[in-house]
Amino acid sequence: MGKSLYEKVWESHSAAKLSNGQTQLLIDTHLIHEVTSPQAFGMLRDLGLPVRHPERTFATVDHIVPTDQFEQPFADPLADAMIKELDRNAEEFGVTYFDLKSGKQGIVHVVGPEQGITQPGTTIACGDSHTATHGAFGAIAFGIGTTQVRDVLASQSIAMSKLQVRRINVEGKLRPGVYAKDVILHIIAQLGAKGGIGYAYEFGGNIFDNFTMEERMTVCNMTIEGGARCGYVNPDDTTFEYLKGRNYSPTGADWDAAVERWRTVASDADCTYDDLIEIRAEDVAPSVTWGISPDQGLPITGNVPRVEDADTPAAKASIAEALEYMQLEPGAPIKGTSIEVAFIGSCTNGRLSDFREVAQYLKGHRVADSVKAIAVPGSQIVDALCRKEGINDIFTEAGFEWRGAGCSMCLAMNPDKLIGDQICASSSNRNFKGRQGSPIGRTVLMSPLMVAAAAVRGCVSDAREVFEVGETAAV
């Protein structure tokens, strides 16, 4: 019987059995950033240990970086101190570091793929839950806590238990104006925020076969919002084409050998899965969230639920809590909900293709006067590529602020924050209470083009109507 990619990678990376029954799993690639690494380096110092494989450890700064100030010291002394701490740790422990002056800095999950560090059949860990993004390349990639960051720094491995594998097939044809973001919001709404606990998600079907790498990354990125610690797509020619010629990709004979190896790591045709979910692509609509958990989503044409729609006391309580926080009227259409801020960026949707797609529709439109709109490229390289194509000008002419690279308003650890109970149309990944920096700020998640539509109209809108999206926009 065949094996899934997950099983193959698990077996090739199992270094030892631990006394409690867990597996000691080799981590090929360790990505670190300024927020969850300083304490781990502190623990290494306390233990008097070096970084065991600095050549497999890659650092950048993203969470706390201001997007409108490029010279240190930054206005926020705490942010400045955290960045200096990573400068010091990278230097002292000999870790590769894409710093602010490198021209390669950015969100760690944008930088890894961009540099060719993210490769098929590997294990990747990072002190960040959106590490699942790298699964788009057929890697087993997952978020870890800071003590585990210490474990990887010290031993290039972690203690882990094996997951089950759920295959999610999306087959058919996506309708015009429906994007990868809508596919994952739809999956999460169907399976729930805890539906994936205990599973790795394998995404497949003709929709994923035809997706670009950036679309695959958008979906894998949000597997954690569905409760699954990692999600992946089997590597194929699209994957290899993307990786060819990147800084850390093998070259010459090494490249040929790598591609041969990567092909064998894909799930075998006759492998079995612990669970199988079939989704019809035609059922996926442009989607938005209405509540405070990423599974509280609906089609743009849908209505906000009523408390009485739920059948259990716990579900009723969740809807009531979300409606109160979001200040939404039960049963009302989500379309037309006023917004005050629009954010395009993040590790979910801050790549070149995201800005390119929006730019082709945004030209000639203007952000509503009532809306503050910001566009934040996922990396300095994305920024440079957008500038080269004049995409930044299209955004600024439409009334967006074009910012420097970073996580920005996805989690608002930098100065980009909501104020008071502002409501934000956001291309990011989490609509948790207070997520965007104000304890009472509100988030409506959607695709980048839907954010642009909301920015132009000043309310949650159907991008297909605002931009007259036709058949050509279909993936």
Next chain:
Amino acid sequence: MALDPIKSVQGRAVYVPGSDIDTDRIIPARFMKCVTFDGLGEYLFFDARHQEDGTPKEHPLNEERYQGASVFVSGVNFGCGSSREHAPQALYRAGFRAVIAESFAEIFFGNCATLGIPCATATSEDIATLSAAIEADPQLEVTVDVEKARVFFGDANFTVHIPDTAQDALVSGRWDPIAELLENAEKVDVCLEKMGFVST
């Protein structure tokens, strides 16, 4: 590294109801601007406990009768979202030594396991019984027996689920795996060698 075995946790308990309580809520991101975990306890559930002007809101953690509790009780998918270890660190530094919930998000669970904080899963009915008992008597002594995978309080008790691997690690005092990971580090090196990464 010799660690204390954690066979049971005993103390008063507090129930914070809700489903999908995420780690942003447990510790808002702005409090992660720090290079140590010291002092995180005071920011535990900060925005759920405070108005925007800093005055306290109605919240179980603000109630005098629950001060000093060391067992935290909650609902479904507790600790979902961000992988930030700051969340269990804040719970620990606020005095909590065990968590009972209907279910746990995986990364949060793993972070707690590594810090020696038992996370025990219980049915919604048992959690309702326990929370009613705590409400009736906030001084009630609650015991999370890790070895027996049972929770005891007053005359009552119920079974909880703790995965074997976590249970074994806690009870045997090997919940921080670093010593074992280092012992096997050469095996990891051999494994890495086979991956054939080209040095740049």
